[in-house]
Every structure is written in C-alpha cells, then in structure tokens.
Amino acid sequence: MKDFFAQSRELFNYTQSMRRDFHMHPELGFQEVRTAGIVAKELQELGLEVTTGIGKTGVVALIEGTGAGPTLLLRADMDALPIVEQTAAEYASQNPGVMHACGHDGHTAILLTVAKILNSARDQFPGTIKLVFQPAEEGQGGAESMLTDGVMDNPKVDITLGLHLWNERPVGWLGIAEGPTMAGAEMFTITVTGKGGHGAIPQGAIDPVLAGAHIVTALQSIVSRNVAPFDSAVISVTQFQGGDAFNVIPPSVKLVGTIRSFKPEVREMVLKRFSEITTGVAEAFGCQVDINNIRLTPPVINQSRTVKLVQSAAKKVLPDSTVDSSAPVTMGSEDFAFMLEKVPGCFFFVGSANEERGLNYGHHHPKFDVDEQSLPRAAALMAQAAVEILNS
Numbered sequence: 001m002k003d004f005f006a007q008s009r010e011l012f013n014y015t016q017s018m019r020r021d022f023h024m025h026p027e028l029g030f031q032e033v034r035t036a037g038i039v040a041k042e043l044q045e046l047g048l049e050v051t052t053g054i055g056k057t058g059v060v061a062l063i064e065g066t067g068a069g070p071t072l073l074l075r076a077d078m079d080a081l082p083i084v085e086q087t088a089a090e091y092a093s094q095n096p097g098v099m100h101a102c103g104h105d106g107h108t109a110i111l112l113t114v115a116k117i118l119n120s121a122r123d124q125f126p127g128t129i130k131l132v133f134q135p136a137e138e139g140q141g142g143a144e145s146m147l148t149d150g151v152m153d154n155p156k157v158d159i160t161l162g163l164h165l166w167n168e169r170p171v172g173w174l175g176i177a178e179g180p181t182m183a184g185a186e187m188f189t190i191t192v193t194g195k196g197g198h199g200a201i202p203q204g205a206i207d208p209v210l211a212g213a214h215i216v217t218a219l220q221s222i223v224s225r226n227v228a229p230f231d232s233a234v235i236s237v238t239q240f241q242g243g244d245a246f247n248v249i250p251p252s253v254k255l256v257g258t259i260r261s262f263k264p265e266v267r268e269m270v271l272k273r274f275s276e277i278t279t280g281v282a283e284a285f286g287c288q289v290d291i292n293n294i295r296l297t298p299p300v301i302n303q304s305r306t307v308k309l310v311q312s313a314a315k316k317v318l319p320d321s322t323v324d325s326s327a328p329v330t331m332g333s334e335d336f337a338f339m340l341e342k343v344p345g346c347f348f349f350v351g352s353a354n355e356e357r358g359l360n361y362g363h364h365h366p367k368f369d370v371d372e373q374s375l376p377r378a379a380a381l382m383a384q385a386a387v388e389i390l391n392s
C-alpha cells in the first residue's frame with residue numbers, strides 16, 4: 001500500500017497554492033460561488049462525477065472504489081467570516097471585511113488533496129467515497145441545507161468523516177475522541193418590557209434595565225447551582241441593548257447570548273431553568289419577557305467504532321504525531337453535528353499552530369493563520385482513515 005503521507009507531502013505545493021488562493025478570495029456563507037467553481041473544476045479534472053448546487057453553493061463528487069462496499073462521506077466546509085484580516089501574510093484576504101479566520105480554506109484544500117490521493121488509490125478500497133464541500137458552516141445552516149437537498153442519498157451514505165484544523169494545539173497533535181467532542185449551541189434573545197419614563201421620576205416607570213441586569217446576574221446561577229459539577233454547560237449574555245438618552249428610562253431592553261451543552265438532559269434542564277429564572281425575575285420587577293431560543297447545532301457525538309479506525313489510521317500514517325483521545329475537545333460548536341445525527345461517524349481535529357512563527361491565534365481572531373505543515377498531515381490522515389474504514 002502507498003504511503004499517503006509521502007504522497008500528500010509530494011502534493012504540498014498543490015495543497016498550499018489552493019489554500020492560499022481560497023484565503024486570498026474568501027466568500028461568506030452561501031456566497032461561495034468562486035470557491036465552489038474552483039472545487040468543481042478541480043474534481044472534474046480528476047474525471048470524477050461532480051454535482052453542484054447541493055445546499056445552494058455546495059459541491060458533491062464521487063470516487064468509486066473496487067467492488068461493492070459502503071459509502072463513506074468526507075466533508076470540508078468552504079465559507080469565510082465577516083472579519084477584517086489583520087495578518088501580514090502575502091496571501092491575506094483581497095476581499096475587504098471577509099476573512100478565512102476559521103481555517104475552512106485549509107479544509108477545502110485538504111479535501112481536494114484527499115480527492116487526488118484516493119482517486120489514484122481506487123484499487124485499495126471497496127465501496128464509494130462521497131466528497132462533500134459544504135457551504136455556510138458559520139451559523140447559517142449549510143449542513144442542514146445540504147441534508148435537505150439529499151446529500152445523504154444517491155448513493156446512501158453509511159459513515160461520515162470530517163475534520164477541523166485546530167490552532168489551540170501545535171502541528172503534530174491530533175484530537176480523535178469518542179462520544180461528545182463539541183458542544184451543542186443555542187442562540188437566545190430576551191426582550192424585557194417595562195414602562196418607559198423620566199430618568200428622574202422612576203416611580204412613574206417600570207425599569208426594564210434594572211430587571212435585565214438582574215436577569216443577567218441570576219442566569220449565572222444555572223451553571224453554578226443547577227448543573228452537576230461533573231457535567232458542563234455555558235450561558236453567556238453577549239449583548240445588552242436598550243435606551244437612547246441619559247435621562248430616559250427605556251420601555252424595553254434586549255439581551256442576546258448563547259447556551260452550550262453536551263448531554264440532552266443537561267440541555268433540557270438548562271433551558272427550563274433559563275425560562276423560569278428569566279420570567280420569574282422579570283415578574284418580580286413588574287416586567288414582561290419574551291424569550292426566543294434558536295437551536296444552532298446539536299453536540300458533535302463521535303461513533304466509537306469509527307473513532308478507533310481513525311486512531312489506528314493515525315498511528316500508521318502519522319506515527320510521529322500525538323493522538324489525544326480526551327473528550328470533549330471544545331465548548332465550540334460545529335454544524336457537522338447535523339450530519340453525524342443522521343449518519344454516525346467521526347469528526348477529528350488536526351493541530352495547526354506554530355507558536356515560534358506566531359501562528360497560534362485562536363479561530364475567528366483577525367490574526368488567525370495556520371502552519372501549512374498541518375495540511376499534508378490532515379490530508380494523509382483523512383485518506384488513510386477512509387481506506388481503513390472502507391476495508392473494515
């Protein structure tokens with residue numbers, strides 16, 4: 001069998017030039033027209049059957065192995081973020097206000113490289129590889145949109161695999177963990193309504209600012225007093241909006257934030273306490289509340305069997321790496337969770353930071369950049385894992 005890491009290193013110039021091109025021309029969710037066009041062209045040049053327009057700007061291609069077998073979905077996300085890039089990289093964003101600050105440029109380049117590797121290794125696996133280039137991962141529903149367009153059908157997908165470059169860890173680190181690895185996420189909006197009035201005559205008003213402030217404080221008791229110490233959850237109020245004048249009590253204020261959790265029972269309890277506390281505190285101050293909660297993603301839950309295969313692939317193809325199997329990896333969220341909910345599989349992390357070179361800013365930071373040495377490692381592992389899974 002070919003050494004996929006040797007092969008991915010031979011393809012480094014290709015991977016790097018693709019990644020840098022995507023980095024220079026970032027596109028927001030569901031606007032990845034240029035990116036998707038390049039992806040489709042590259043895949044067609046390999047002679048693959050390519051379908052575009054799945055989930056608006058998504059691209060799907062198939063690689064047929066040798067003989068009948070399962071269908072394995074390999075996914076990369078393609079979207080960038082509304083951030084003004086502050087790196088001094090020669091390949092910095094040429095699209096002002098839009099930046100690949102999460103590494104999805106790398107993911108797209110990695111999966112194109114995996115396509116080349118696996119296309120030249122068709123005789124080494126049975127079944128079908130379904131390459132999925134997904135739009136709009138950053139909270140806009142790209143995964144759901146591809147699911148709606150039938151990404152799991154024709155051929156029906158049996159196993160799913162995805163990865164994230166991970167700048168919290170150095171190149172050489174791999175996070176491949178069983179069970180819940182990333183949190184489920186919600187976005188909430190609370191509107192607190194009282195009665196506006198003169199700032200100097202509070203007795204004639206019902207102050208929603210004061211009620212809102214108490215709500216923010218009281219919500220913090222959920223994680224500290226209701227969630228069991230060995231479980232985890234996060235409640236962050238990230239926006240407090242209201243009022244226009246220094247001497248006017250506004251009629252209402254708006255609080256916005258996010259809730260993160262792993263276990264369904266913890267999520268349910270947190271949401272129940274969230275509603276009770278918000279309503280109860282508001283009432284105590286004579287205000288009304290309107291709560292709107294949107295579930296962004298379920299938690300990322302990895303299937304034990306697939307995780308073990310990816311871990312064994314890692315030991316074979318990247319023997320110099322550190323395989324970290326401790327879960328959860330982060331309270332961050334990822335919409336690949338929707339795909340994992342439909343078809344089990346594994347979402348793993350590939351360390352991409354290099355502190356010495358200053359390439360260790362966190363995801364979504366305006367100076368975020370990865371060490372490109374992580375790219376051939378990620379491609380080799382994904383290709384090796386695919387072959388091991390299809391042969392298992």
Ligand SMILES: [Zn+2]
Nearest residue numbers: 102138363364
């Ligand atoms: Zn992100």
Ligand SMILES: [Zn+2]
Nearest residue numbers: 102104137164
């Ligand atoms: Zn991301």
